[in-house]
Amino acid sequence: MKYEIKRIGYFSVFKLVLTIGLVVGIVLGVILGALTGAGFVPYGNSIGGISLRGAGVAFGVIMGVVGGILWAILAAIVSMIYVFLYNLAAGLVGGIEVELEGEKPSRICPNCGYKLPEDAEFCPNCGAKVGL
Ligand SMILES: [Zn+2]
Numbered sequence: 001m002k003y004e005i006k007r008i009g010y011f012s013v014f015k016l017v018l019t020i021g022l023v024v025g026i027v028l029g030v031i032l033g034a035l036t037g038a039g040f041v042p043y044g045n046s047i048g049g050i051s052l053r054g055a056g057v058a059f060g061v062i063m064g065v066v067g068g069i070l071w072a073i074l075a076a077i078v079s080m081i082y083v084f085l086y087n088l089a090a091g092l093v094g095g096i097e098v099e100l101e102g103e104k105p106s107r108i109c110p111n112c113g114y115k116l117p118e119d120a121e122f123c124p125n126c127g128a129k130v131g132l
Contacts, residue, residue: 038057
């Protein structure tokens with residue numbers, strides 16, 4: 001089964017990117033912040049103009065969390081621009097094509113609820129016309 005992604009939902013991308021960004025951003029932020037705060041990182045690492053270099057591990061960790069959250073929000077906002085551009089471009093030249101494999105959802109007779117054979121025109125159970 002071939003499908004085409006015509007339009008991407010903004011909110012679905014936003015919450016996904018935000019979640020990934022928060023996890024990755026905070027983990028990296030805490031590690032980098034702790035190292036920088038302890039003075040292990042040779043270059044000055046600052047968040048919002050506040051230098052972390054040699055400022056202490058605790059301060060580095062706190063700023064790392066803040067930096068991670070800011071980074072995640074920024075990434076989520078930037079991703080909205082990509083979604084907007086994707087939807088725009090997909091409307092012009094067609095979206096990403098994906099091929100899905102798996103069982104076809106079986107059709108059910110609207111009259112009696114019988115599970116229909118794939119090519120049935122009439123329900124074998126009650127005889128109602130189910131079309132194709
Ligand atoms: Zn039926």
